[in-house]
Every structure is written in structure tokens, then in C-alpha cells.
Ligand SMILES: Nc1ncnc2c1ncn2[C@@H]1O[C@H](COP(=O)(O)OP(=O)(O)OP(=O)(O)O)[C@@H](O)[C@H]1O
């Protein structure tokens with residue numbers, strides 16, 4: 325379903341460059357339900373936005389459901405977003421219409437697509453446990469209920485893949501469990517591939533697989549399969565197996581960032597020597613000036 329290789333995203337603001345993803349590798353099978361875990365700023369939303377067609381990658385390769393997201397045209401992107409992905413945002417309030425009912429909110433994107441299917445809209449709301457509340461206005465629903473309306477909306481175009489950015493970030497444990505159960509059902513019964521971004525380690529036991537992104541600048545990827553995931557995650561990232569080589573990005577003026585671990589292993593602080601031997605570039609600690 326998803327195949328990313330050496331995926332790079334650089335945000336440019338004036339003269340500053342933020343490398344949000346640095347050579348990230350990720351493969352997700354069709355029908356998988358997985359989670360991406362990482363600290364704040366590690367590039368999780370950046371990755372999800374690229375996969376959802378909301379943002380363009382800077383370099384590397386990324387294909388989703390047969391679409392090459394680096395080469396895709398604006399026109400094809402509209403089709404991609406309409407047919408392939410369903411998206412659930414970190415903060416859904418801005419994507420819901422407070423003065424419309426839950427049902428009208430689910431029907432809205434269907435109408436925009438010119439294919440209103442009221443029976444399916446009702447069924448979706450029933451699936452997310454809102455059968456009794458579908459005629460209530462959005463502003464009369466709780467945050468957790470609104471989040472479930474958002475899930476129903478994300479499924480309204482019958483996507484092959486569901487991308488959810490912190491879907492349980494602002495709800496209590498009971499609602500969080502309910503949301504995870506809904507994802508599991510969509511995954512099992514409709515065969516939808518589900519990718520959930522979170523920094524909640526307790527969700528790890530509820531998915532088939534977890535990938536941890538560490539440090540947006542080095543974005544080394546760690547993968548471990550269930551079961552016993554909880555214990556391993558709790559034991560610390562050190563016990564996880566590193567499966568991919570890290571890439572570094574070279575910006576347009578030739579700067580690159582050397583991973584902190586490498587520098588500290590050699591005791592390099594603010595200066596290093598650099599040599600080119602015709603094949604490799606070798607970075608070494610500076611020879612002592614006094615010596
Ligand atoms: N539009 C942007 N312009 C410039 N920098 C950005 C932009 N969006 C994100 N970044 C930077 O890219 C890096 C990764 O951000 P991202 O939002 O992907 O992190 P995240 O893992 O989703 O964090 P969180 O858990 O806090 O949501 C951060 O350093 C962030 O400041």
C-alpha cells in the first residue's frame with residue numbers, strides 16, 4: 325500500500341531550512357493496521373501529510389496504492405485524495421461544520437463529490453456508535469463524539485487507506501478504546517489499511533505493528549512486530565532493532581548534518597578535519613593544536 329524510500333521533506337522559511345524528514349524508509353502492506361510513534365517534532369505529521377497528499381515531498385520516493393506522489397500532477401492529486409485516502413486530523417474541529425447535524429456533516433463531502441448516499445452516511449454513523457445522535461448539531465456533541473463524526477466523514481468516500489493523526493489525543497481512555505475498536509473493525513471488515521500517528525505508547529498493543537520515528541533530523545526508523553510490543557516499548561527504544569540505514573541530506577550549499585551519536589563517539593565538538601581520499605569523505609576529530 326505504502327512504499328517510502330529515502331523520503332526527505334525540507335521546509336524552507338526565508339533563509340532557514342528545517343529538515344523534517346531525512347531519508348525515511350517505510351513499507352506498509354495492504355490491509356495492515358499500524359502505528360507511527362515518535363516524540364513531538366519528529367516528523368510524524370509531516371509524513372502523514374505527505375502520504376495524504378496534503379503536502380509535497382522534497383526528495384526520495386513515495387508511492388501509495390500505485391500512485392507516485394513525487395510525480396503526481398495536481399489533477400491526479402485531487403483524484404488520489406478523493407478515492408484513495410481518508411484523513412483524520414489532530415484537531416478536527418476546524419474540519420467540521422458546527423451548525424449542521426452529524427448526518428449533514430457526513431453527507432457534505434458526498435454532495436461535494438456529487439454522490440449523496442444517505443443510507444451509507446447513516447450506516448457510517450451507526451458504525452461509530454452515533455445512531456441516536458445523528459440528528460444533533462455538531463456543537464451539541466462532545467469532543468469524543470465529534471471525533472467519531474470525523475471518522476465517519478473520513479470513510480464517506482470508501483477509501484482504501486485511513487490516515488489518522490493523533491486521533492485519540494484529546495479524548496479519555498474509554499473514548500480512545502472505542503475509537504481504536506472502530507479502526508480495528510474498519511480494518512478487519514472492510515480491509516482498509518490503517519496508519520495511526522500517536523505519541524501514546526499504550527496504543528501499541530492495539531495495532532499489528534509499530535514504527536518509531538526518532539529525531540526528525542536523523543529520522544532513523546525502528547521496527548518491531550507484535551506481540552509483546554508493550555514490554556519492549558517500555559524497555560526502551562534501545563531494545564528495538566534498527567533495520568534501515570540512515571541518510572543525511574546535503575542542502576544546496578553543501579551543508580549536511582552528522583548524527584549526534586557519531587560526533588560524540590569521536591569526541592567531536594565544534595571542529596573537525598575533513599579529507600577526501602578520492603572515494604570517501606573522511607571526518608575526523610581535529611589534531612591537537614598544541615601537539
Ligand atoms: N510548515 C512548516 N514550516 C516549517 N517547519 C515546519 C513546518 N511543519 C513542520 N515543521 C517542522 O518540521 C518538524 C517536524 O514537524 P511535525 O509537525 O511533522 O512533527 P510531529 O512529529 O507531528 O510533532 P507533534 O507530535 O508535536 O505533532 C518540526 O521541527 C517542525 O517545526
Ligand SMILES: [Mg+2]
Pocket residue numbers: 368369370414489
Ligand atoms: Mg504532529
